[in-house]
Amino acid sequence: MVSRVIPVDTFDLVIFGGTGDLARRKILPGLFRRFCAGQMPEDARVIGAARAEMSADEYRSFVADAIREFGGGKSCDDGTLEAFQARLEYVTVDAMGDDGWPEMVKLMDGRDVVRAYYFSVAPSLFGDLASRLHKWELTNDQTRIVVEKPFGRDLVTAKALNASLAEHFDESQIYRIDHYLGKETVQNLMAVRFGNMLFEPLWNSQYVDHIQITVAETVGVGGRGDYYDRSGAMRDMVQNHLMQLLCLIAMEPPSKFDPDAVRDEKLKVIRALDPVAPHHVVRGQYDASGDGPGYREAVEDPRSRTESYVAMKVGISNWRWAGTPFYLRTGKRLVTRSSEISVVFKELNHSIFGEKQDHRNTLSIRLQPNEGITLNVTIKEPGPGGMRLVDVPLDMTFAEALGEDAEDPPDAYERLIMDVIRGNQTLFMRGDEVEAAWAWTDPIIAGWEARGDVPKPYESGSSGPGDAVQMLARDTRVWREVKP
Missing domain, CATH: 3.30.360.10 (Dihydrodipicolinate Reductase; domain 2)
Incomplete structure (x- = not known):
């Protein structure tokens, strides 16, 4: 049976919390597997963003280690890993302040592509990140945000989270992920x-x-x-x-x-x-x-x-x-x-x-x-x-x-991230x-x-x-x- 890989549009995927456990275990290895499957366009990029002080090369080494540990046995010795690393960038940012955001603007400037922002951070930071993305004009008509659970701990907090995201994003742009x-x-x-x-x-x-x-x-x-x-x-x-x-x-x-x-x-x-x-x-x-x-x-x-x-x-x-x-x-x-x-x-x-x-x-x-x-x-x-x-x-x-x-x-994360890029909220x-x-x-x-x-x-x-x-x-x- 021949596998059918459906292509996606060129994208920039920014992972806030890009050095965290979820990124290391699931998101980054999943993206590498999609890269190996030929589903990542040539000029697509993955950008890690976190508070940790780290150069782009240091981040590439960090990602390589994560893939070797959690990549599910995908080959890392035929040049594929190095080719994937070439797609990686890193920015040190403060979700609650303005540090690092000008560097993010410079990195994203001039690229009219799908912009997906993965909020792999505590829910308390969702509103801050949404606000700063708009403050620094980092959104376009192809912007999507991905938010992880827990989405609130009760009805009151879930409504508050929904309201904070709705201040800056339309419901059609918000992807509440459940890996199941x-x-x-x-x-x-x-x-x-x-x-x-x-x-x-x-x-x-x-x-x-x-x-x-x-x-x-x-x-x-x-x-x-x-x-x-x-x-x-x-x-x-x-x-x-x-x-x-x-x-x-x-x-x-x-x-x-x-x-x-x-x-x-x-x-x-x-x-x-x-x-x-x-x-x-x-x-x-x-x-x-x-x-x-x-x-x-x-x-x-x-x-x-x-x-x-x-x-x-x-x-x-x-x-x-x-x-x-x-x-x-x-x-x-x-x-x-x-x-x-x-x-x-x-x-x-x-x-x-x-x-x-x-x-x-x-x-x-x-x-x-x-x-x-x-x-x-x-x-x-x-x-x-x-x-x-x-x-x-x-x-x-x-x-x-x-x-x-x-x-x-x-x-599951591979499939869902590609659905985000496609704009499919099903x-x-x-x-x-x-x-x-x-x-x-x-x-x-x-x-x-x-x-x-x-x-x-x-x-x-x-x-x-x-x-x-x-x-x-x-x-x-x-x-x-x-x-x-």
Whole structure:
């Protein structure tokens, strides 16, 4: 299968926070991989911008080290790395002052190209950067800005951030990035739903028993303890990543595959979410184990009530999904690293094979680590002795089904950054969508604080708190086993 690389217009991509961890691990290696794929025009440039005093040559060395460490094995010894380094520039700037901005103006002067500014910095600096870009006249009619999460920590702060960006940029220029939406399988979810007659007629409460969305991590909070203890799993994962997956699985078919048409339908899902009752939410916090500290030790707060795990039952009050529960769970220090969406269809009304057996069709969409889609179907077990039924998977692991193109797919950041350059906002969150998500999330968090809820402890390397199992057991359902 021949890979098709879609060219993009010439661009200048300025990475504010260009020496930070995200730039080093994801953004710069991703850009190098796009360069290797032939997707970066000859006169395109990548400009690092940060407070650190550094020459352009020193920055090029910094980027080369990042690519060798996080580039995913791309060749660095055939001159490709040196060619990529030639596209790099660096400017020392102060986001809250005027130092370095005249040098930025001089560097950008005279180039009528796409200007993309990646705000890989703390959200508190978003407004300052937006203001200075306009003050120093560094924008044009092809300017886009990319902002990372967390986009606020509640509805009030999200509205304030939206307002500060809107002072200087139109909504069509703002790209709120959620890397989960750049994953190949997430986009394939839309292709499976809306590109196949087989599934869309069944995609409703008449045929679907329930849907599970799982994002499980084996790592703890690590060096992010400070940030994580202020956010917790609800703000860090549910309000954005899991919410986006929920929207894509539940939304109505858009009129066309167009940024606003897709995002209009996602917004309708969020606004149709039911309030979540306290007994439909389980919070957890991992304990210490032989191979690592517990959550409270990791964040250095023996009294912390921040959750590292959340499971919840969510309802959607609309014609398509009324009565069909969505079960969401995410957590750290779990038994395996895996992200999966499972659509569990209802049992047959009547079985012609005698004794009733629980054989349900399940469509599983694996987001990581082995991207692919599996449909469980029921067949006759081979051999004599009567009609014995067994469930078998129809498995489409992308690396096997699509060959070498799927073995090394573009990273989510690669795909999303190229979408920014193209001006395609389909996979980015709109301002009203972010605010609607916070409007639903805030009462849940406020309820925990008002009741003084304490997260349930769970063993590191387990599947999470036992209360999460009980939550589904009350509905005579079970969590699907998450496999690596």
